[in-house]
Amino acid sequence: MGAADYLLxxxxxxxxxxxxxxxxxxxxxxxxxxxxxxAWPIADGLVFVWFCLVLFVSTPILSIGWYxxxxxxxxxxxxxxxxxxxxxD
Numbered sequence: 555m556g557a558a559d560y561l562l563x564x565x566x567x568x569x570x571x572x573x574x575x576x577x578x579x580x581x582x583x584x585x586x587x588x589x590x591x592x593a594w595p596i597a598d599g600l601v602f603v604w605f606c607l608v609l610f611v612s613t614p615i616l617s618i619g620w621y622x623x624x625x626x627x628x629x630x631x632x633x634x635x636x637x638x639x640x641x642x643d
Contacts, residue, residue, distance in 0.1 A: 592611070
């Protein structure tokens, strides 16, 4: 298993539903962190304005990024979300 397979393959939860890949989860965290750091000086300490800017900027970035990652992950087999799912715990 390579790094690309680990990052891009969808994860199957305990119900068998495919959930986002590790790359999608990392993209979410990085996008929110970068948008938050970028928006704080612009908001000038106003939390509501900062929150709105983060939502406004991160939504299209995440939508496009998740779409691209879903295309890259289509041909990969899904993996279990946690090892406990295969053990039956």
